[in-house]
Amino acid sequence: MTISAERPTDVVASISAPPPSAASSWTQRPGWLSQHLGTAIVGAVLGYVLGHWFGNFVSSSYPYIANSGQNAIADALGLSVGVLGWLLGIGALNYPLAKMIGREGGEEPAVEGWSKYFRYSLDHKTVGMQYIVGVLLFMFTGGLLAMAIRTELLNPTTHVFSPDTYIKIVSEHGTIMMMMATSIIVGPLGNYLVPLMIGARRMAFPRIEAFSFWIFVAGYMVIFSALPFGGFPTGWTGYAPLQTQAGPGMVSYLLGFAVIGLGMMAAGFNIAVTIINYRAPGMTWSRLPIFVWSILATAALLTLATPVLFAGGLFGLLDKTIQTSFYVTEHGGSSYLWQNLFWFFGHPEVYIMALPGFGIVGEIMPVFTRKPLFAYKVAAAGMIGVALLSFFVWQHHLFQSGINPDMRPLFMLTTELISIPTGFIFLVGMGTLYKAKIRYEVPMLFCMALFFNFLIGGVTGVFLSDVPVNVTVHGGFFVLSHFHYTIMGGLLFAFMAGLYFWLPKMTGRMMNSRIGKWHFWTMFIFFNLTFFPMFVIGLLGQPRRVFTYASNLQGLNDFSSVSAFLLGISFLIFFANLMWSMFISPVKAPANPWDSLGLEWQTANPVPPYNFERIPVIMTDPYRYSEPGAPAFADMGDGLTQSSSTTSSDQA
Amino acid sequence: MAAENSKGEVNDLRRMTMIWVVLSVVADLLFWFLVGPHVPPGRMTETAVNNQRTFNVLLVIALPVLIGVWVYLGYAATMWSAKREGVAESVGGEGARTNRKVQVWWIALTSVIVIFLAGYGTFAVIAEHGSGGGEGPNPVWSPSGATQAETAALSGSSSWTPGHVLVVQVIGQQWKFTYRYPSFGGFESDKLVLPVNTEIAFNVTSLDVIHSFWAYQLSVKADANPQLNNVAYTETKHTGNFTVRCSELCGLWHGSMYNFGKVVSSTDFMNWASTTQSANAANTANLPPFAWTYVPDANGASGGWYPDGTVTPYSTVETYGSKTPAS
Numbered sequence: 001m002t003i004s005a006e007r008p009t010d011v012v013a014s015i016s017a018p019p020p021s022a023a024s025s026w027t028q029r030p031g032w033l034s035q036h037l038g039t040a041i042v043g044a045v046l047g048y049v050l051g052h053w054f055g056n057f058v059s060s061s062y063p064y065i066a067n068s069g070q071n072a073i074a075d076a077l078g079l080s081v082g083v084l085g086w087l088l089g090i091g092a093l094n095y096p097l098a099k100m101i102g103r104e105g106g107e108e109p110a111v112e113g114w115s116k117y118f119r120y121s122l123d124h125k126t127v128g129m130q131y132i133v134g135v136l137l138f139m140f141t142g143g144l145l146a147m148a149i150r151t152e153l154l155n156p157t158t159h160v161f162s163p164d165t166y167i168k169i170v171s172e173h174g175t176i177m178m179m180m181a182t183s184i185i186v187g188p189l190g191n192y193l194v195p196l197m198i199g200a201r202r203m204a205f206p207r208i209e210a211f212s213f214w215i216f217v218a219g220y221m222v223i224f225s226a227l228p229f230g231g232f233p234t235g236w237t238g239y240a241p242l243q244t245q246a247g248p249g250m251v252s253y254l255l256g257f258a259v260i261g262l263g264m265m266a267a268g269f270n271i272a273v274t275i276i277n278y279r280a281p282g283m284t285w286s287r288l289p290i291f292v293w294s295i296l297a298t299a300a301l302l303t304l305a306t307p308v309l310f311a312g313g314l315f316g317l318l319d320k321t322i323q324t325s326f327y328v329t330e331h332g333g334s335s336y337l338w339q340n341l342f343w344f345f346g347h348p349e350v351y352i353m354a355l356p357g358f359g360i361v362g363e364i365m366p367v368f369t370r371k372p373l374f375a376y377k378v379a380a381a382g383m384i385g386v387a388l389l390s391f392f393v394w395q396h397h398l399f400q401s402g403i404n405p406d407m408r409p410l411f412m413l414t415t416e417l418i419s420i421p422t423g424f425i426f427l428v429g430m431g432t433l434y435k436a437k438i439r440y441e442v443p444m445l446f447c448m449a450l451f452f453n454f455l456i457g458g459v460t461g462v463f464l465s466d467v468p469v470n471v472t473v474h475g476g477f478f479v480l481s482h483f484h485y486t487i488m489g490g491l492l493f494a495f496m497a498g499l500y501f502w503l504p505k506m507t508g509r510m511m512n513s514r515i516g517k518w519h520f521w522t523m524f525i526f527f528n529l530t531f532f533p534m535f536v537i538g539l540l541g542q543p544r545r546v547f548t549y550a551s552n553l554q555g556l557n558d559f560s561s562v563s564a565f566l567l568g569i570s571f572l573i574f575f576a577n578l579m580w581s582m583f584i585s586p587v588k589a590p591a592n593p594w595d596s597l598g599l600e601w602q603t604a605n606p607v608p609p610y611n612f613e614r615i616p617v618i619m620t621d622p623y624r625y626s627e628p629g630a631p632a633f634a635d636m637g638d639g640l641t642q643s644s645s646t647t648s649s650d651q652a
Numbered sequence: 653m654a655a656e657n658s659k660g661e662v663n664d665l666r667r668m669t670m671i672w673v674v675l676s677v678v679a680d681l682l683f684w685f686l687v688g689p690h691v692p693p694g695r696m697t698e699t700a701v702n703n704q705r706t707f708n709v710l711l712v713i714a715l716p717v718l719i720g721v722w723v724y725l726g727y728a729a730t731m732w733s734a735k736r737e738g739v740a741e742s743v744g745g746e747g748a749r750t751n752r753k754v755q756v757w758w759i760a761l762t763s764v765i766v767i768f769l770a771g772y773g774t775f776a777v778i779a780e781h782g783s784g785g786g787e788g789p790n791p792v793w794s795p796s797g798a799t800q801a802e803t804a805a806l807s808g809s810s811s812w813t814p815g816h817v818l819v820v821q822v823i824g825q826q827w828k829f830t831y832r833y834p835s836f837g838g839f840e841s842d843k844l845v846l847p848v849n850t851e852i853a854f855n856v857t858s859l860d861v862i863h864s865f866w867a868y869q870l871s872v873k874a875d876a877n878p879q880l881n882n883v884a885y886t887e888t889k890h891t892g893n894f895t896v897r898c899s900e901l902c903g904l905w906h907g908s909m910y911n912f913g914k915v916v917s918s919t920d921f922m923n924w925a926s927t928t929q930s931a932n933a934a935n936t937a938n939l940p941p942f943a944w945t946y947v948p949d950a951n952g953a954s955g956g957w958y959p960d961g962t963v964t965p966y967s968t969v970e971t972y973g974s975k976t977p978a979s
Contacts (some may be wrong), residue, residue, distance in 0.1 A: 003694060163904050230785045235901045242861040242903055266803040329879045330947060335862060335878075370742040372749040378759075400864065401875040402788040402856075402882035409774040416770045427755065434727040435664070436742045440733065448729060455721050459714045462766075466773040468706040468783040471873045472693050475864055475899035500849060541868045543899040546907030550895075626744035 022201045022359040037118040040214070044221070047085020052078030064323065066092030075251045079225065080185065083259055085216045085381045090214050092122040095207055120214065125607055127213050128192025129506065132499075134217055138180035140571075141224070145173035146567050150561040156549045167229025168249070168548040173254060174606030175223055176235040179260045181487055182349065183216055183267070185356035186302070189498045190271055190295045192506055194605065195288045196571035196600035198618045199280025200252035200415035200635065204273040212267035215259060235545055237346075240338040244319055253521055254316040266353075268302025271295060280599075280634070282618030289598060289622050291371055293380045294359025297387040298352050305391070339401060345392035351390040353487050355383055357454075357494030358425045361447040364501050365432045366443040372623040374431025375424075382424030389418045391632035399470045408467050415465035422458055441594065442516035446497035449524045453489025457482055460535065478538025481531045489527060496523070496574070504589035507582060508606050514575040522570035528562035597625065597633050614635065654730030660743055665733070672723045678715035684712055688849040691873040696894060696915065697922050698887040699784035700871035701931070706783075710786035713765065786856060786865075787875025789944070795851045795885055802853060802883075805834035808942065812836070812925075814918040818847065824863030836925045838942040839932040844896060844913030847921035848888050852898035856882040857945045864900035867913065869893075875900055881944035888915045 019341050056073030065071050087093050095105035111119055116126050117133075148169050161169065191213075195203055203209045226232050232249035234242045238257075243250055275296045279288070288296075315326035316338065325331035327338045358379075366373045373379065394410040396405055429451050438444065460482040463469045473479055496519075500511050534554045540556075542549045549557065581587070592601040605614050614637035624630040669875040693700045732739060742748075777783050781793045791798075801817040804810040812818050821832040823840075832840045844867075846852055856865045858876035865884075866873045869892070874884040891914070898909035916924070918923035929936075940946060 018815075044835050163907060167901075167904060167906070231904050233901075239862055239901070242901070245861060245903070257896060299879060329877075349971055370744075372744050374748065375750055375755050377750075378755055400786045400873045401862075402786045402877055402880055403842075405782060405787040405790075405792050408777060408785075409770075412773050412777075413767075413770040416766045416773075419766055420759065423758070427758045430721070430724055430728075431754065433725075433732065434748075435740065436728070437734045437739050438728065438732050440735070448725065451721070451725060455718060459718060462706070462714070462769060463710055466706060466769065467785055468699075468703040468773060468776045468780065469710060471699070471703055471784045471871050472707070472868075475866070541692065541895065541897065543866065543897050543906075545901045548907045621749075624744060626742040626748070630744070638690070 001294065020434075035089065035091035035094075036115070037090070039091075040086050043085035043087075043089025044082045044218070045085070047066045047081035047088075048078045050085075051081025054081070055620075070248050072248060072251050073322070074595055075229065075248045076255060076317055076321050079222050079252065081256050082254075083215070083222065086218045086221075087211075087214065092180060092207075092211050092214055101147065112223045118212050122202075122210055123609060124191050124195050124203045124206065124209060125506070127209055128188050128190075131183065131187035131191060131216075132506075134213065135180055138176055138220055139184070142173055142177040142180060143568060143571060145169050145176065146264075147565065149563075150564040153549070153557050154561050156551050156554055159547065161257060163547050164233075165231075167233045167235075167545065168227065170545050171232050171235050171253075172223075172226060175226075176187055176220075177487075178236050178349070179219060179223060179256070181353045181491055182260070182302075183265055184353075184495050185360065185498065186267060186271065186295060186298055186352075187213065187216065189291075189360070189495075189502060190267075190298075190356065193502065193600055194271060194274060194292055194295055195278065196603065196611055197292050198275060198278060198283055199599055199612060199618065200274065200278035201279075201610045201612060201615070203270055204278055205270045208266045208270045212263045212270065215263040215266070219256050219260035219263060222259050222326065224252075224499045226250075226252035226256070237342060238316070239342075240316065240319070240335045240336070241329070242297070243316055243338065251317065254313045254320065258310050258313040258317070261306045262603060264302045265304040265310070268299040268306070272299040272303060275299070280616050280618055282634075284618075286377070287618055287621055288380075290362035290376065291356075291359035294355045294357075294362070294383050297383040298354050300353045301348045301352045301355075301387055301390065302592065305345045305352070307343035308341055309349075312345065315341070320618050330534055336398075336401070336403070339398055340394070343397045344391075346397070347394040348387075348390040350483065350486065351386050353491045354454075355386060357450060357491045358383060360494040360501075361424075361429060361450050362500045363598070364447050364497055365429060366623040367501075367594050367627055368439045368441060368447075369432055369436030369625045370439075370625045371432055371434075371436045372621075372625055372627070373428060374434065375428050376621070376623070378424045379428040382421040382428070385424070386418060386422030388419065389414060393418060393465075396465050396470075399467055400474050412465055412467055416462055419458060419462060426455070427589050441500075442513055442520055443497040443501035443594075445517070445520045445524075449520070450490055450493045451499070453485055453493060453527070454526075456532075457485030457489055460485065473538060475543055476538040477534045477544060480544050481534035481538060484534075485643060489531070493523075496520075500510070501594065502600075503582075503608075503646070504593050505600060505605065507640070508589050509582055509586040510589045510593060511581045512577050515573060515580065519570055519573045519577055522573060523567065526563045526567035526570055530560050530567050533557075533560045533563075597623065599634050602634060602636055664727070668727050672679070672716070672720050675719045675723065679715045679719060680712050683715060684708060687958055688751070691825060692868070696869045696888065697784070697871060698889055699780055699868065700886075701889070702776060702780045703871045706773070709772065710769065713769070715806050719766075738843050765933055766944075781885040784870065784872040784884055784886045786884045789883065790880045791883045792883070794853075794883075795887070798851065798885065799855050805855075805942065806944065808834075808838075810835045814847065814850070814922075817851045817853055819853045819855060820844070821944075822854055822865045822874075822876065823859060823946070824856070824865060824898065824902075825859040826861065826903055827898070827909040829863075829865060829898070829909070829911060832939075832942060833925060833929075834942045836929040837933070837936055838939065839929050839936045840939060841928055841932070842911065843928075844911070845915065845921060845924050846888055846915045847918045848891050848915050850918070851885065851887045854883065854884045854886075855944060859946060861902050862900050863898045863902045863909070866897050866899040868895045868897060873899065879945045879947065891915045891917060 052074045056071060057078035059065055059073040089135055098105035116131055174226050226249040229249040229252055230247050232246050232253045273294055318324040319326055325333040327333050329335055345415055361374055370594055392414045393493050396415045399408055464473055464479055465481060500516055504510050537553055537556050540553055542553055591605045616634040616636050618634050620631045622633055691704050691707055695701050776791050782793050797817045805819040819834050822831045830840050830842050831844050832838055856874040856876045858878045863876040865876055870886050872884050872886050874882045891923050893912055893914045896911050896913055898906055
């Protein structure tokens, strides 16, 4: 008799049977007659046309609109109603609308097969897979724009693009990448893995979770709509008054951030509640996998920081449409208001991007070193510390802006303090490597690279936070290189580690290891060759977002550009590997290919719709590798209470 | 980690420490003596000298940190690789999970470094009157004589003699910088000429969007905000040319918003200033009185907000500081 067999948790018997439903409505028809991506697109188009028409109908006679050749009200209403139509079309609003008119909302029908990925799915595993496609689409778009930027910078005087096109490309690249990066780990891996790692059968709010994905896609389309609208010239930071001055593409930027913001708040709220309330029995805070800790810290930041962005975007939208003056200095507003609101969100935002990466390396390294995570509590404390401190550093973006000078030493101090909890992560990583027998599988290579890259990113961050040095490096290529080292060198490398590590669980197929190593080495080498020269370029005086630069910097810029193209090719290798390993020549993954002790690997493969036949009972700390006689992490109800194969010699 | 003090363990750490010390000392010395003196922004002004020194101090501290982690990672990656013959099996258990001594040392050491850096940075900012960064309209750290010079500039009673603070106004607009010299009748020029060995008070403002006045070799950077006077100080030390670039994205031609200035001897500066003052007298008469900020009118540079709905091309002559709407 095992512990979990004694517990009165029901075995989920009829998981494939359709859930009981009061009445079958049109939302529950199977196949193409029900709601899916197609109806969502129809809804979005109809919504856009309707909203745009209504906006014009209401406001086209206003004197400041009549002859101006642009109508921000119509654009904003078109996009807003388009998003609403998208949500109606996909079925996100069926349940709340039914509840509002006093009816019992019908259950979404359980759809089998691949078509579930095109629907409003309440299964966190489906949402996770949907997110993978979503973020890769985002990343591909942003990456193409990056290639365009580096092409333009090949020559200081001969131009590929007009300055107008160039600044739109730069702005779109930054915004798309930033939006993608908020969700790149929390979305796919957070949604897929958190319930599996904490021993839950589902998310706390599956509808909110599905909402977070579909609104994320809507946000992508809204920000992308900036290009047909003529783009926006402000970069991803969107500073007013340039924002106020810009054309209709700016509406897409402001609304895009507001829409993405809704998704971020929804995702953060759902994940935080799930982690706090849905942990399996025995999963105490000190037994929580470190990845879940990182996602919890990130979820807190998403929930608390994003409302500020949402409000900031809304104010900007009101300035552009109905001529309020939140950011218009000559009418009593302040351009500093935007800077403060934006960075009050924007700096926690960069830790939204860093923390999940730390969680992934913390989760993966013990598997390939066959050692427990060193200083687990310090790691968790570091993540909480980073999350807390990140709310107190935002004015370091404003050091030269003319803010109250008294504030500068304070924000210099808080910013530099944040490197203490960040340093915890290095202690944890280095301690875990200590005297380990390290296996170099592809995910482990990406983890090691993260420490290399993030160290450079972190140390240069200290330079930026120092006010005297900031005079030289603020607003130049130095800061550009710094945040690419932290976000791309940290987050994106961690994302790749996570994909190579968990795709076998998520899809049942192994990623090809040999192509994976090619992918890793090209990405690692050309990432560093692309961005390291930019520190020098920045120190030598090249500001960000310029399409022309001093001719003596051409050599370095060309070096960086060529490396960037090769970095682009490394992503093609990744896509080739993904296609090859998932679709062309799939190799069935073993149930636990890396021999991990993690709970997510203990359940059946493919994961049943309700994850665990019995809710597992957690019996001990995670990561008890190389510890003969240690109890199994969880009692799955199958009678196995001894940890099996935990040492490196068992791998052979 | 160091809980069980076996012999092999000590050897590993000792080897790493030796490699680390040697590499760090070599790297620091090479950097400090070979690269350090050439680190931007050079030595043209006092802020440049000090900001260069701060950068070098930071890098001399950062190099051992970088090298320490890299040596450790490199050592671990090669010596403890499963591919290597005879590598010991990983050992789990309590000793591998936590080590209070190591943790406390790590946290203490990083805290000491970080707090030292913050203290050193704060000292540099205060001692250098804001280190050449924009201090906003009410600078708390200003060189002696600056406040009087600025008050005089505003009241129109300003004149400059060598050895005193020179007030220069920097006006950013899409997409150029111009400069007003209140001590010389408030003339406006698109050339920035400064006397050597002089404390300069840059008063930076904008007529439209946010720009950033970055005098690279002077090590001065201050955002140009509409309707705000952002003050930055530096003291020129050497004659020569310098570059001014806009370092805050300001729209279409942001990349082309640069010009060049020069630091010249006091005599040359006096000659240039008085010549330009008389040559520009007719233009100066059309300028609004010298002020810290200028309010663009409805036809002006804030762009996009035209009450009558017509877009009029921007004109400096008609709208510069004028208070009456054009329509």
